[in-house]
Amino acid sequence: MPSESTAVVTTLFKAAKSGVLALTLAAFATASVAAERLYIFTENYPPYNASVSGKSFAHDEDDITGICSDMVKAMLARVDYDYVMKMRAWSYAYDWVQGRENHGLFCTARTEEREDLFQWVGPLASIKWTLFAAPDSDITLDSLEDARELQIAGYKGDVMSEYLVGQGFNVAMGMSGDVNTRRLMLGQADLWVTDGLVGPLVAEQEHGITGLKPVLVFRETPMYLAFSKNTDPAIVADLQQALDAARAAGELDAIAARYE
Incomplete structure (x- = not known):
């Protein structure tokens, strides 16, 4: 029959093992949640x-x-x-x-x-893939091919911009689309490719510009x-x-x- 001290040690050992098991299970649970x-x-x-x-x-x-x-x-x-x-x-x-x-x-x-x-x-x-011109622009397009010789403002990683680049269009790529309204107004680009809702909203909110001309919607995705x-x-x-x-x-x- 074990002595009282031996029983205490055994009890502590079992508690320690249980603690280790609990910690191990907790670690697995945490890993599962993280995953x-x-x-x-x-x-x-x-x-x-x-x-x-x-x-x-x-x-x-x-x-x-x-x-x-x-x-x-x-x-x-x-x-x-x-x-x-x-x-x-x-x-x-x-x-x-x-x-x-x-x-x-x-x-x-x-x-x-x-x-x-x-x-x-x-x-x-x-999204509606739209080409916008400045409010005072006289550009008109019957098809995307009509924009072949024009300078188009876009931005890196944008699906519409990348598509036009892949089709051989002249696209000036920035890091974001926020500046493209200003580029239109300064004559640094003839057109801006963006979504039909996004263009006018960004122009007004970011630059106080209204009246952008949507000259062509050429795709919807x-x-x-x-x-x-x-x-x-x-x-x-x-x-x-x-x-x-x-x-x-x-x-x-x-x-x-x-x-x-």
């Missing part, structure tokens, strides 16, 4: 995505609003995944997300060129939340199901209506 944390990026692209502060970056979802942003939040409210949402320059975020597990980017235009680069959740909204290929497809499926449920409940239509 399911989503890192979601967007850009300042009002009215689809916008920072509350008006700056081109944000570090928290509460500082990010807009049509697509609110749709993504409505989707995320229906799942149990932990997530962080940040706003960064598009070209940076586009490169950063690829190859990183559980990283996503919205609103990303889903095109044939990008199809195999991501896993897709959506659609969210659609659905936008999605794009996840890296490294992300578990089961997570992507969960998010798609949540987005479909939000749409069926009328939440997405209600969000879009708030920005009309």
